[in-house]
Amino acid sequence: MTEITYRSKPSGTQLMRKLSSFRSFVVRLFRENPLGAIGAVVCLIFLFAAIFADLLAPYGFNQIMPSNRTKPPSWQFWFGTDHLGRDIFSRVLYGARLSIIIALAASMLATIISVVIGIITGYLGGKIDMIAQRFVDAWMSFPDIVILIVVVAVVGPGMLQIILVLGCLYGVAGSRIIRSAVLSVREQSFIHAAQSIGGSNTRVIWRHILPNIMPPIIVLFTMRVGAVILVEAALSFLGLGVPPPTPTWGGMLTGSARNYMYLAPWMAIAPGICLTIVVFSVNMFGDALRDLLDPRMSGTR
Amino acid sequence: MIGGYVARRILALIPTLFFASLIVFFTIRLIPGSVIDLMLSQNDGSASGLPRAQLEAALGLDQPIYIQYFRWLGSLLLHGNLGNSLWTGTPVMDEVVHRLPVTFELGAMALVISLSIGVPIGVYTALRQNTIGDYIFRTVSILALAIPGFWIGTLVAVLPALWWGWSPPISYVSLLQDPVAHLVQLLIPALILAMASSALIMRLTRTMMLEVLRQDYIRTAYAKGLPVRTIMARHALRNALIPVITLIGLLAPLLFGGTIIMEQIFAIPGMGLLLLEAVGNRDYPMITGVFLITGIAVIIINLLVDLSYGWFDPKVRTR
Numbered sequence: 001m002t003e004i005t006y007r008s009k010p011s012g013t014q015l016m017r018k019l020s021s022f023r024s025f026v027v028r029l030f031r032e033n034p035l036g037a038i039g040a041v042v043c044l045i046f047l048f049a050a051i052f053a054d055l056l057a058p059y060g061f062n063q064i065m066p067s068n069r070t071k072p073p074s075w076q077f078w079f080g081t082d083h084l085g086r087d088i089f090s091r092v093l094y095g096a097r098l099s100i101i102i103a104l105a106a107s108m109l110a111t112i113i114s115v116v117i118g119i120i121t122g123y124l125g126g127k128i129d130m131i132a133q134r135f136v137d138a139w140m141s142f143p144d145i146v147i148l149i150v151v152v153a154v155v156g157p158g159m160l161q162i163i164l165v166l167g168c169l170y171g172v173a174g175s176r177i178i179r180s181a182v183l184s185v186r187e188q189s190f191i192h193a194a195q196s197i198g199g200s201n202t203r204v205i206w207r208h209i210l211p212n213i214m215p216p217i218i219v220l221f222t223m224r225v226g227a228v229i230l231v232e233a234a235l236s237f238l239g240l241g242v243p244p245p246t247p248t249w250g251g252m253l254t255g256s257a258r259n260y261m262y263l264a265p266w267m268a269i270a271p272g273i274c275l276t277i278v279v280f281s282v283n284m285f286g287d288a289l290r291d292l293l294d295p296r297m298s299g300t301r
Numbered sequence: 302m303i304g305g306y307v308a309r310r311i312l313a314l315i316p317t318l319f320f321a322s323l324i325v326f327f328t329i330r331l332i333p334g335s336v337i338d339l340m341l342s343q344n345d346g347s348a349s350g351l352p353r354a355q356l357e358a359a360l361g362l363d364q365p366i367y368i369q370y371f372r373w374l375g376s377l378l379l380h381g382n383l384g385n386s387l388w389t390g391t392p393v394m395d396e397v398v399h400r401l402p403v404t405f406e407l408g409a410m411a412l413v414i415s416l417s418i419g420v421p422i423g424v425y426t427a428l429r430q431n432t433i434g435d436y437i438f439r440t441v442s443i444l445a446l447a448i449p450g451f452w453i454g455t456l457v458a459v460l461p462a463l464w465w466g467w468s469p470p471i472s473y474v475s476l477l478q479d480p481v482a483h484l485v486q487l488l489i490p491a492l493i494l495a496m497a498s499s500a501l502i503m504r505l506t507r508t509m510m511l512e513v514l515r516q517d518y519i520r521t522a523y524a525k526g527l528p529v530r531t532i533m534a535r536h537a538l539r540n541a542l543i544p545v546i547t548l549i550g551l552l553a554p555l556l557f558g559g560t561i562i563m564e565q566i567f568a569i570p571g572m573g574l575l576l577l578e579a580v581g582n583r584d585y586p587m588i589t590g591v592f593l594i595t596g597i598a599v600i601i602i603n604l605l606v607d608l609s610y611g612w613f614d615p616k617v618r619t620r
Contacts, residue, residue, distance in 0.1 A: 035440070131316075134316040134317050137320070137600075138317045138319075138323075138324055138596070138600075139320070139324060140554065141317070141321060141554060141600045142324070142592070142595060142596045143557040143561070144554070145558035145561055145562070146558060146576065146591075146592060147328070149580055150329070150576075150580075150588055150592050151328060153579075153580040153583070153588060154328075154329060226447070230447075230449055234450075234451055234562055237449075237562070238562065238577065240580070250449075253452060258455070258458075261455070262459060262462060265459060265460065265463055268455050268459055272448075272449065272455070275448075275449050275452065276444070276447050276448045276452070277447075279447035279448075279449075280443060280444055283443050283446060283447055284443060
């Protein structure tokens with residue numbers, strides 16, 4: 001019996017087809033969901049700002065100018081300066097970098113964990129699934145922020161710890177969504193067909209299940225980004241995020257800065273507005289993506 | 302019948318509670334670097350003076366980990382004992398039980414507010430689907446989910462002071478001292494907390510209403526000439542709200558988490574402030590206790606939600 005080749009390497013024409021399907025997706029996004037498209041554009045702007053923070057920031061994020069303490073917004077200092085005489089605009093830019101690195105890394109990790117747990121429990125089912133589901137129940141009973149506070153209290157604050165904890169936290173919680181997607185694909189006839197011609201579990205999962213649950217995976221990832229940005233900021237606000245002097249959006253609203261906000265209320269404005277805009281855009285884009293890719297999931301949030 | 306349902310649900314709770322206790326116990330203990338090392342390196346008031354071995358024995362850390370777990374679980378189940386605070390020496394359970402009502406009150410207030418905002422707007426937007434009002438409320442709801450509560454809290458603490466010389470009270474008044482002042486004090490944080498959850502409730506109510514309004518029995522109700530009000534209240538809303546009840550269970554951890562931040566901003570002495578204080582003091586028995594009780598509280602709330610679900614939806618009872 002000859003080995004059946006399922007799919008050859010993407011040739012030139014296939015690549016072209018992929019590109020044109022991507023283009024038609026973008027067109028659909030703009031036409032059917034302009035708000036989602038705007039969200040995507042704003043996300044890209046923030047991503048750009050974060051990547052090129054070194055070039056865009058007029059001052060260093062920790063450059064202290066004692067003669068320019070608590071200056072209101074002006075042409076020289078777009079968002080004003082804080083109580084130590086640091087330019088808030090520059091700090092917000094560097095804060096964006098940190099937020100986005102953590103958000104992307106933690107969401108990526110979370111999505112991978114969700115997919116692994118979701119496929120194992122959804123595809124294999126049985127006792128493993130039953131036990132795992134009780135574990136997920138228990139896990140989800142703890143408020144995110146409580147788990148984070150407890151873990152950070154024990155391992156100490158830092159970027160790597162926060163990425164790992166957030167990744168595990170949302171990874172376990174998101175496994176439910178992947179599991180339910182796997183369950184609905186598993187019972188379809190092409191899966192039974194693949195199994196009956198002797199396809200191993202790994203092959204069926206890799207070749208047939210995974211491609212068919214891509215839409216919920218992408219949507220899950222997008223939605224996690226917004227949630228991670230918010231919870232990371234909250235953690236920094238509680239003084240348990242990435243420690244100073246690294247600028248974080250949450251950290252800029254807390255600590256000694258709070259005592260100066262009556263003098264310099266602009267200190268409280270910029271980080272909060274940036275957080276709101278980014279999370280709003282990510283959520284808008286995530287919603288649009290969900291409507292386009294995975295109509296089944298609408299209303300889950 | 303209903304008794305059987307209740308019994309089944311309570312039995313199903315046992316593995317969940319067991320896993321919850323495992324999560325709490327091992328999160329604190331299996332993390333690199335033992336608690337003892339941290340306590341000794343911190344050299345804070347609680348640890349100084351005690352030699353290492355004595356400290357280990359005092360915390361029961363000289364035993365293998367599974368024995369530690371069963372010992373901890375045993376004293377918890379048999380005596381309701383969560384150990385003593387390393388900082389003040391008071392039993393953790395007393396402290397937690399003392400602080401839990403405030404947090405619960407704040408969360409419940411936020412829930413009531415978000416239901417009374419979210420459900421009517423959800424129904425409105427479903428009935429006026431794709432009109433200007435629908436778009437505005439939907440966009441506002443996504444916005445409400447994006448605004449960080451701690452930022453609004455900060456603004457509420459700062460801006461009114463600048464504009465009108467008024468700031469929210471920061472000295473806590475208990476319910477017994479002055480009920481009115483107490484409720485007013487909790488109202489602001491509860492409103493901020495309700496922001497995100499009312500948006501979630503609104504969106505779910507809208508989706509569910511849209512789905513229910515498409516059903517045949519709604520058309521039948523219209524066809525037999527029932528007034529719209531009756532159709533909405535008795536046929537549509539009742540069915541649409543069942544998933545919303547489930548959402549309340551899912552909101553419980555969210556609200557609990559939110560209260561921690563609100564308690565910190567508005568200096569309300571609840572579980573959140575207790576946890577943050579314990580973290581600041583590296584008071585591990587206290588951290589463990591708060592962690593566990595929060596989880597158990599959410600599990601119990603979810604149980605109550607599930608039971609009420611059986612009450613509202615007769616189909617569930619027989620499953």
